[in-house]
Amino acid sequence: MPANIYCYHCHVQHSRDEMRLVVTKTGKRWRCERSIKSAQGDKKTRDAFGRHISALNKAEAQANIRMRSKD
Numbered sequence: 001m002p003a004n005i006y007c008y009h010c011h012v013q014h015s016r017d018e019m020r021l022v023v024t025k026t027g028k029r030w031r032c033e034r035s036i037k038s039a040q041g042d043k044k045t046r047d048a049f050g051r052h053i054s055a056l057n058k059a060e061a062q063a064n065i066r067m068r069s070k071d
Helices: 033-040 043-070
Strands: 004-007 012-015 019-024 027-032
């Protein structure tokens, strides 16, 4: 079993002890405890977590674009 598992929600690898297997309408998926707890918080907390994850995803996408343009 791999040491790290991919979280479908925040798109990051986490250690197995930080993950929970959740049932979604498309099947079972791994999700980190941090994202689960953030989703259960108040609107301000959820929005802050969403902005943080969006910023990480945007930075990763821009880095990928820069890497491809160097080739």
